[in-house]
Amino acid sequence: MEKDADGFYTPVPDAAPSEPEKPEAAEDKPADASEATKEKATDLIKSDYEVSVTLADQQADPNSPLYSVKTFEQLGLHQDLLKGIYDMGFTKPSKIQERAMPLLLANPPQNMIGQSQSGTGKTAAFVLTMLSRIDFSKNQPQALCLAPSRELARQIMSVVVAMGKFTPVQTEYAIKDHLPRGASKVTAQVIVGTPGTMTDLIRRRVIDVSAVKIFVLDEADEMLNQDGLGDQTLRVKNMLPKNQVQIVLFSATFPDNVRNFANKFAPNANKIELQKTEVTVDNIRQFYMDCRDEEHKYEVLVSLYNLLVVGQSIIFCQHRHTADRISQRMTAEGHKVASLHGAKDAAERDAIIDNFREGREKVLITTNVIARGIDILQVNLVVNYDLPLLNEHGDWKNKDDLVPDIETYIHRIGRTGRFGRKGISINFVHDKRTWQQMEQIEKATGKQIIRIETNDLDEMEEQMKKALKS
Numbered sequence: 001m002e003k004d005a006d007g008f009y010t011p012v013p014d015a016a017p018s019e020p021e022k023p024e025a026a027e028d029k030p031a032d033a034s035e036a037t038k039e040k041a042t043d044l045i046k047s048d049y050e051v052s053v054t055l056a057d058q059q060a061d062p063n064s065p066l067y068s069v070k071t072f073e074q075l076g077l078h079q080d081l082l083k084g085i086y087d088m089g090f091t092k093p094s095k096i097q098e099r100a101m102p103l104l105l106a107n108p109p110q111n112m113i114g115q116s117q118s119g120t121g122k123t124a125a126f127v128l129t130m131l132s133r134i135d136f137s138k139n140q141p142q143a144l145c146l147a148p149s150r151e152l153a154r155q156i157m158s159v160v161v162a163m164g165k166f167t168p169v170q171t172e173y174a175i176k177d178h179l180p181r182g183a184s185k186v187t188a189q190v191i192v193g194t195p196g197t198m199t200d201l202i203r204r205r206v207i208d209v210s211a212v213k214i215f216v217l218d219e220a221d222e223m224l225n226q227d228g229l230g231d232q233t234l235r236v237k238n239m240l241p242k243n244q245v246q247i248v249l250f251s252a253t254f255p256d257n258v259r260n261f262a263n264k265f266a267p268n269a270n271k272i273e274l275q276k277t278e279v280t281v282d283n284i285r286q287f288y289m290d291c292r293d294e295e296h297k298y299e300v301l302v303s304l305y306n307l308l309v310v311g312q313s314i315i316f317c318q319h320r321h322t323a324d325r326i327s328q329r330m331t332a333e334g335h336k337v338a339s340l341h342g343a344k345d346a347a348e349r350d351a352i353i354d355n356f357r358e359g360r361e362k363v364l365i366t367t368n369v370i371a372r373g374i375d376i377l378q379v380n381l382v383v384n385y386d387l388p389l390l391n392e393h394g395d396w397k398n399k400d401d402l403v404p405d406i407e408t409y410i411h412r413i414g415r416t417g418r419f420g421r422k423g424i425s426i427n428f429v430h431d432k433r434t435w436q437q438m439e440q441i442e443k444a445t446g447k448q449i450i451r452i453e454t455n456d457l458d459e460m461e462e463q464m465k466k467a468l469k470s
């Protein structure tokens, strides 16, 4: 990894094969909200594999992370925001929304460190808080939100625009290549971006932070990671006015090594925490396939192709060159796949994720760049072509030092099974080391990973149908 001029961790273009990629922040063009795909939350996946348990059933089950006893009205939201919520197809809050919203909206404002499983509606909780805190009569930035990737920043913005549809909210991006070079002042009330560009725009006084009242970090553990975006994020915070900004941190994961920093970053915060074994949702069924070697992984992936296109699927690789190589090979063999990673330029990244989001592409081969936050309801299969790995000692070249990256694993598989939908993840293991790494993941998450025969596609299909239906 290298820091670019913005201070981002940008993977080196010709990264050595042994250098794993990490999620990266990059900037982009604005998403046209009117064009943004806004899935109705109540839509279910239409296919042979249609889910059988309805959202209403789950929201009535006290053990579900979607359960709540309250209505959105009881959460104390403004009428215009309620209209936005219902327009999006939401009927009832999820557990995190029900628990977090009253704390987030209370006066005087208090900081929040909120944890809840992937796909359980954290975005709505912080977006509604941002929109509730704004004085619409002032044309000044009042709510800042940071995310680790341009793709996620664009997605969050689409939620701000959808939820704020019946308010006069004005929004702006702080992402690379968005604002014209000579832009002198941002007057929008909500600004969503990535930390390097946000820092740059504040420093150059294009963004005046004097009226900022709320600062949100989505994927907060990633944003505060001292080996990654932590410095940049802290820089933004240090430029904000003291004692007037509510700090809101949300993630599905808060590993121990980030918790201390999070507590300092958001002092005296209200906390909503999960036990370690609660972090993954039960509606994602986890499998693994034993492959003989790297080449066999590719063959198995190709043999799965028909299953991959049943809904939509995301295939995660550790390196961008693996993602490119697989997608080139598969394309040459007549399969329709797309690849997305941090070496592609901003416009291309936007086009690829938009095509996938709108269902024009069914199979996306990618790296950790979109492991977090991306919400595409039709994704019912995630393949870990390579398991996510981390280097504990900072030497990415030494394979013996690589350990499973539990948090990234949790976020990757969380790209499926959104808001109670069924989903499947499949890990490819191909030697003793990868098998052991997977065992460590199994232990850490407390969820069983079931073996599937690589040469029995019928069984695979059967398992998949069962997992998506039961």
Ligand SMILES: Nc1ncnc2c1ncn2[C@@H]1O[C@H](COP(=O)(O)OP(=O)(O)OP(=O)(O)O)[C@@H](O)[C@H]1O
Residues within 6 Å of the ligand: 039, 041, 042, 089, 090, 091, 092, 093, 094, 097, 116, 117, 118, 119, 120, 121, 122, 123, 124, 251, 252, 372, 373, 374, 375, 377, 414, 415, 418, 419
């Ligand atoms: N109360 C609700 N009713 C119905 N659908 C909802 C509700 N709240 C959120 N959703 C939908 O659930 C999906 C997941 O929400 P969201 O992306 O906020 O999850 P998340 O908790 O931020 O997940 P991650 O940890 O992966 O970022 C979205 O499609 C969102 O529109």
